[in-house]
């Protein structure tokens with residue numbers, strides 16, 4: 001009888017058949033990277049919390065175009081979850097993740113345990129100012145401090161030359177660009193385009209939480225945002241009322257069946273400051289909830 005794919009994947013982890021090379025300590029990671037750098041190779045990092053989907057795999061492929069070796073880190077970072085959030089329930093499936101990375105240009109998986117990342121006595125926290133205060137920062141206090149701290153640690157642990165972050169978490173990407181600039185980190189930051197399912201829903205590890213009826217509604221988020229963007233652009237010459245469009249978007253999301261809307265907001269694409277007119281590259285960002293699941297999406301304008 002053939003083995004269930006999940007069981008088969010689990011039995012392969014850390015066995016000679018594991019399709020991926022996995023390291024768990026900072027020393028082992030640095031050894032590998034040191035060998036590569038000694039040969040003059042450029043090393044890139046794709047930071048993830050695992051539960052890999054097509055969006056993550058597209059980041060691996062994109063980064064591999066710019067670097068010689070790609071590390072994928074898998075670490076469900078406790079510091080970026082609030083006390084009421086889904087840290088315990090967050091999907092953990094390292095064996096399957098390694099199978100998914102097979103056939104991508106990933107060279108190494110770095111999967112540290114929590115006490116490698118945060119040993120006893122760990123006290124430091126990185127905070128990137130203003131840009132993290134609103135949008136996700138307002139709904140998830142402390143979230144971005146946890147992300148900035150772990151990302152900075154991943155950079156210093158790996159010594160990577162470049163790293164890539166998905167545009168789905170647009171505020172996170174902007175924050176990391178600021179952190180790198182502000183702290184003079186020698187890491188080139190790339191943004192990876194959002195990968196969408198057939199109906200436009202942005203790929204996310206949290207999509208697995210959606211029931212079948214919720215999944216149907218979820219696909220409308222992108223459609224409503226695209227409609228708002230079209231309306232904003234159509235009115236741009238005459239000075240579109242972006243505040244009114246944000247309210248219209250919120251109502252449309254509730255009418256479409258979402259349980260709650262955290263925000264629909266037009267922002268400057270680089271500073272993330274609120275805008276009232278479209279006269280520079282902008283971003284339309286939104287979060288709508290279905291039950292406890294928060295769905296993030298954004299569009300370039």
Ligand code: PAF
Pocket residue numbers: 047048049075077080147150151169172
């Ligand atoms: O985007 C994510 O998955 C996480 O926030 C990251 C960047 C891996 C840090 O834990």
